[in-house]
Amino acid sequence: LHFTFPSFNPGNRDDFSFSPGSAISNNSLQITPNAGNMSHRSGRVVYARETLKLWNSKRTALTSFRTEFVLNILPQNGTAGEGMAFMLTNNPSLPSDSSGQWLGICNSQRDGAKTNRVVAVEFDTRQSYADEFDGNHFGFDFNSIKSFRQYPLSNQSIILASGSDVWVSMAYNGTTRLFGVDLVQHSTIGGQLKSSGSLIVNLSHYLADDIYLVFAGSTGDFTQLNQIKSWNFTTIENDATVGIRVGIKVFLAIAALVIFSTCLVGVFFMWRRLTRQRRLANRNLEKMIDAHGPVKFKLRELRRATANFSPTRKLGRGGSGTVYLGHINRMNLEVAVKRVSMGNADSNRGEQEFVAEVNTISKLSHRNLVKLIGWCHEGSELLLV
Numbered sequence: 001l002h003f004t005f006p007s008f009n010p011g012n013r014d015d016f017s018f019s020p021g022s023a024i025s026n027n028s029l030q031i032t033p034n035a036g037n038m039s040h041r042s043g044r045v046v047y048a049r050e051t052l053k054l055w056n057s058k059r060t061a062l063t064s065f066r067t068e069f070v071l072n073i074l075p076q077n078g079t080a081g082e083g084m085a086f087m088l089t090n091n092p093s094l095p096s097d098s099s100g101q102w103l104g105i106c107n108s109q110r111d112g113a114k115t116n117r118v119v120a121v122e123f124d125t126r127q128s129y130a131d132e133f134d135g136n137h138f139g140f141d142f143n144s145i146k147s148f149r150q151y152p153l154s155n156q157s158i159i160l161a162s163g164s165d166v167w168v169s170m171a172y173n174g175t176t177r178l179f180g181v182d183l184v185q186h187s188t189i190g191g192q193l194k195s196s197g198s199l200i201v202n203l204s205h206y207l208a209d210d211i212y213l214v215f216a217g218s219t220g221d222f223t224q225l226n227q228i229k230s231w232n233f234t235t236i237e238n239d240a241t242v243g244i245r246v247g248i249k250v251f252l253a254i255a256a257l258v259i260f261s262t263c264l265v266g267v268f269f270m271w272r273r274l275t276r277q278r279r280l281a282n283r284n285l286e287k288m289i290d291a292h293g294p295v296k297f298k299l300r301e302l303r304r305a306t307a308n309f310s311p312t313r314k315l316g317r318g319g320s321g322t323v324y325l326g327h328i329n330r331m332n333l334e335v336a337v338k339r340v341s342m343g344n345a346d347s348n349r350g351e352q353e354f355v356a357e358v359n360t361i362s363k364l365s366h367r368n369l370v371k372l373i374g375w376c377h378e379g380s381e382l383l384l385v
């Protein structure tokens with residue numbers, strides 16, 4: 001699960017579901033109404049495209065994730081009320097009577113009920129009951145509006161409901177189960193004000209699979225704009241799994257490299273052996289043909305002379321090959337080129353016949369016999385000119 005909203009516009013409407021009065025306005029998610037009757041309201045905005053899976057794909061660990069958002073709470077008429085929350089829940093719809101101190105998270109009947117299936121980080125802007133530090137804190141809530149742990153912000157000079165942006169980042173590690181929250185606000189006199197809190201929590205104690213990502217908020221006697229200006233969320237592959245996967249990939253890459261290099265070396269040695277054999281065979285052949293005998297032609301020259309052994313140049317065919325009409329340019333000589341066909345199976349025999357033919361014909365001279373001018377042996381080609 002991965003998404004990024006640098007800001008919000010009407011085109012993003014279908015990415016979310018909104019409780020009545022919630023909307024996209026002023027490039028922000030308005031969790032509670034920003035116009036009309038704004039007091040004693042609660043609201044929820046739910047990411048509607050996908051749910052978060054509680055477990056990773058192999059069900060070996062809880063899903064790790066990271067999310068960042070910018071919240072902006074603007075009190076109306078001077079005094080703030082009541083607050084907002086980022087929630088993970090299996091029950092995305094807004095509970096009735098959840099305005100005021102309930103922050104859109106739950107209500108007086110269902111407060112603390114296991115069936116709420118809610119894990120929330122609340123950003124409270126009004127003290128609602130004696131246990132709360134003050135009207136400016138954040139806290140971890142499990143199925144209840146009474147925070148499991150609270151973090152006062154006034155002593156860090158962070159004011160949630162100041163109308164200035166608060167950068168919130170949260171991370172959950174499914175292996176260590178550490179849930180961390182960091183808050184940053186720019187100070188009016190320069191620099192950054194920071195606060196953070198964390199705890200170890202097994203999310204499977206509170207949540208079932210298919211978790212909705214939700215912003216909730218409320219107003220009471222006093223009202224405020226509960227705005228989210230940007231939001232990104234991403235699940236993170238479990239570190240151990242990533243480590244193993246990277247290990248496997250590296251191993252496969254090295255194995256492939258070793259196999260490839262071995263093949264390359266093998267091919268090189270085979271090629272060297274073949275060329276050596278060919279060179280040796282050539283040398284032997286040359287030795288066998290009388291040193292003062294006929295000219296040794298290059299195959300290239302004989303190809304050129306016969307238009308690459310064109311069928312149109314064919315003079316005839318004998319028992320051991322085909323004879324072509326050729327013209328040797330450098331000698332300005334018309335010749336007959338006999339291309340000895342030498343099947344792989346009897347290449348030795350072919351070569352022997354060739355040597356015999358060259359040696360014999362080169363020694364013969366008769367008006368009824370054609371004169372042997374030269375020969376060629378390249379690769380598998382044996383040619384008489």
Ligand SMILES: Nc1ncnc2c1ncn2[C@@H]1O[C@H](COP(=O)(O)OP(=O)(O)OP(=O)(O)O)[C@@H](O)[C@H]1O
Binds near residue numbers: 316318319320336
């Ligand atoms: N110098 C040449 N001029 C014109 N045609 C030729 C010449 N040499 C060969 N030919 C033609 O090519 C044919 C095949 O010649 P080749 O020497 O291969 O005959 P072969 O002696 O019957 O065969 P092999 O020696 O292979 O058993 C001949 O029958 C002839 O038609």
